[in-house]
Structures are given as C-alpha cells and as structure tokens.
Amino acid sequence: MGNSYVTFQNLSFRSRDTLLELWLRLLALNLPDDxxxxxxxxxxxxxxxxxxxxxxxxxxxxxxxxxxCTTQERIEVVLATSNRLMVRLKACGDVVGSRxxxxxxxxxxxxxxxxxxxxxxHERFEALLLGQPLPPTPKVIPGPPE
Numbered sequence: 001m002g003n004s005y006v007t008f009q010n011l012s013f014r015s016r017d018t019l020l021e022l023w024l025r026l027l028a029l030n031l032p033d034d035x036x037x038x039x040x041x042x043x044x045x046x047x048x049x050x051x052x053x054x055x056x057x058x059x060x061x062x063x064x065x066x067x068x069c070t071t072q073e074r075i076e077v078v079l080a081t082s083n084r085l086m087v088r089l090k091a092c093g094d095v096v097g098s099r100x101x102x103x104x105x106x107x108x109x110x111x112x113x114x115x116x117x118x119x120x121x122h123e124r125f126e127a128l129l130l131g132q133p134l135p136p137t138p139k140v141i142p143g144p145p146e
Contacts, residue, residue, distance in 0.1 A: 002059030003140050008066055008128040015121065015141040020061050022113065023121045025053040025104050030085045032077065041068060042077065055106060065128065075129050086122045089115050117142060 004020055005012045015023075028049035034042045045068045052061050069075045089096060095112035102108050120141050127134045 004057070004059055004061040006063055006065070006124070006128065008069065009131065011128050011131070011134065013124045013128070013134055013141065015124075017058060017061055019113075019117055019121060019141060020063075021053040021055060021106060022101065022104070023118065023125075024049040024061070024063055025106060026085055026089075026118075027078075027081055028053065029104075030088070031081050041074065044068070045078075053106065069129060079126060079129055082122050082125050086119065089118050 002017050003014050004017055005014050006020065028046045031042055031046050034040050037043055045064075048064050048068070052063060065078075069078055092100075092115060095114050096118070097112050098109035101113060120135075123135050124141065126132075
C-alpha cells in the first residue's frame with residue numbers, strides 16, 4: 001500500500017492508504033440519511049468515498065473535498081459526520097479490532113487499529129475544511145505496518 005495526499009483549497013496532508021480507506025469508508029457509512037436519496041450531493045459523496053475506499057487506488061486515493069465541499073453548509077455536514085464518527089470510534093476503547101474492521105468489506109485485517117490514528121485523521125480533515133493550519137505531524141499519518 002502507498003500513501004495518498006488529502007487536499008482541500010491548496011492545503012494538504014499525507015496518509016497511508018489503508019488508514020485513509022478505512023476513514024472514508026467509515027465516514028461514508030456515517031453520513032446523514034440524505035445519503036440514500038438519489039441525485040443529491042451527499043449521495044454522490046457517499047458513492048465517491050465508498051469507491052475511493054475500495055482498495056483499487058494505491059497512492060492516489062482522493063476524498064474529492066474540493067468537488068463536494070463547495071459551500072459552508074456542505075462543509076458543516078462533513079465536519080458533523082467526522083465528529084459523530086469520532087464519538088463512535090472512541091466508544092470502541094483504545095483500538096478498533098481487526099475482526100470488526102473485517103466487517104467493512106475491505107478485506108481482512110491482521111492488526112487492530114489504535115483509535116488515535118483515526119483521531120489524527122479527524123484533526124487533519126477538520127483543519128483542512130476550516131482552513132486552519134494543520135496539526136504538527138510526521139510526514140505521513142501513521143498506520144500499522146503494511
């Protein structure tokens with residue numbers, strides 16, 4: 001697996017693909033109910049994120065934030081989804097188990113994922129969408145050894 005850049009309005013950060021795929025899959029599954037209404041932006045966003053999280057895009061995964069987060073209202077929907085997801089992930093304890101992650105349809109996972117990996121992703125998504133400086137980070141957001 002490679003690393004992909006997540007960009008929005010000329011800001012970016014890098015993430016390991018596996019972590020980014022998990023994040024996008026989980027975000028897509030936690031979007032508001034409008035995701036099920038065809039021909040809405042949120043339905044298209046959900047489909048795009050599920051597609052990007054399919055494991056087919058080594059090194060070129062893109063959440064397409066510039067395409068979908070074109071208004072403050074849309075940004076707020078994505079931020080609220082990210083916040084809601086983090087509450088649910090923290091309820092898992094310190095890690096999200098490999099068996100549970102295997103239920104997402106992304107293949108099998110050999111290791112558990114620490115919740116703080118998802119917290120790093122959440123913090124960076126939030127900073128990008130709010131136009132704030134990115135938190136100090138290593139060059140690539142960590143994930144388990146690939």
